Amino acid sequence: MRSSMTRRDFIRGTAGAVLGASAAAALGQAAAVPAGKTRVVLVRHPDALDASSAFNRPVIQRMLDEAVTKLLDASDPVDAFKRLVKPEDFVGIKTNVWSFLPTPAPVEQALKRRVMDAGVAETAIGLDDHTVRTNPLFVKATALINVRPVRTHYLAGMSGCIKNYIMFAESQEAHHPDSCASLGSNFLLPQVKGKTRLNVLCALTPQFHGRGPHNFSRRYVWNYKGLIVGTDPVAVDATGLRLIMAKRRIELGPDQEVPPVPKHIQIADTRYGIGTADPDKIELVKLGWLDDVLI
């Protein structure tokens, strides 16, 4: 059987993809990544969650700090965030409030703290999900930070940083056909275009398979204790997909390796040009705990 695009193609991406122009790069402050590559940092810590799976706030702050510092080859986390936002910026932190697996509050707070450390007033920082289109701070935002957990999704295959911006769309339903192939277009909306400075895909407790009425079952969530961080949302999601696939291969078998059908990640690259999905063009830097790292 031959297909115009195989399952493997989803993670291979396509040749000739244009590297996404991150905010950092646009500011002339890109990290010293190999030529033609975009950097993604995976940071993990065995104590990110305690024995009862509660989030460890100080550890998560350190993880974020290490990841962003390495991402930009900065001297320290405050220096790194100063490269991402300026004191005069209005910063919208686009979070995710899905009740079964929301963005962990310690991650939101860690981001907000560093944005403030970079000189942005607390009153100029917004945190929102469902009402970003009308939230006054997001309407006038000059910088966005994109943060959410990684999980599988029945229609889109995977919910990551690309899908997180669906709330900026006038119609969410309009993005549902063809496995949500058009999700990347939301990064080109006037309210969004060119403003995303950082993408944080929370892999603290990823969900690798969905079941039940809300496509969620705790059986398919595991304590990976990681964060995937980058300035390129497509590269971050492509890395998250690799993680989900690796876990599915182990738990569900090779036939179920790819969650159907995450084509929107590749299409965000090839059709919308907002980043790179090609793993050959992604420099994955791994920090911290490496047990069962999977990717």
Next chain:
Amino acid sequence: MTDIGSRLPGQVLGWKASGQDAVYDRKTLYDYMDGGAEVYLAFDFRGVFVRRYADDAADEIVLDIYDLGSPAEAFGMFSLDRQDPEVEIGQGSEYGPGLLRFWRGRHFVSITVAGDEDKAEAAVLELGRAVAPLLGPDGDPPAMVAALPAEGLIADRTSYFHDHVHLSNRYFVSPENVFGLDAATSCALAEYALGGDGRARLLVVRYPSAERARSAEASARRSLLPGAGDDGTAAAGKKGWAAVRTRENVLAAVFEAPSKEYAGRLADAALRPAK
């Protein structure tokens, strides 16, 4: 759906009904499901009744009773996601930690747990046994499921659905909708045991017209089996043999068959008119 609330138990073991019951229809289902509503809307979903039960520790059991309009649709909703052991509730059921699913008549039911799943197990099963008798009478699964070739059929792996997204979640064929599936098509996807670990897959699609079936056959052969001969069979590398054939408004596609002969035979058997 609203009248069923008065007949449901107010308490199950140590778990008491809590909060307001809720009912959602096709227009409001998105208010209940932040992601996932399309799974139901792709069937003939009419409404869902939701009741929550809580224990002293504030752990929750959530009862969802879905009206799918017909037994065939209710079976389809149930059939999409089977992987846990049968627990003999309703006309078909399964239970795994934190999730009971069953169907009866035109209803599909899911009971989920938010909190300690082991602690809630007895109450979840008890609640299921209390709800099932309220949802009668029984109904028949889709006729096209009953008509699937019987030899080697793994019955509890058979699913019924309508559109491409459900096919992709059950069995990945292509990222594109090469069979032209939509709300107007009815599909049965089945697995056949071949001895050892071998399994072949059979997709049967009933289209609104013979013209659409022929168009889908051409599309599928072009995309999936470019090397197929006039008989619609082709080798698929490590995936064995595949076949795509039609008869009137019905298409049969076989995947992962051990031989060309078996692929063709299974496709023909699926297309044979019911006696």
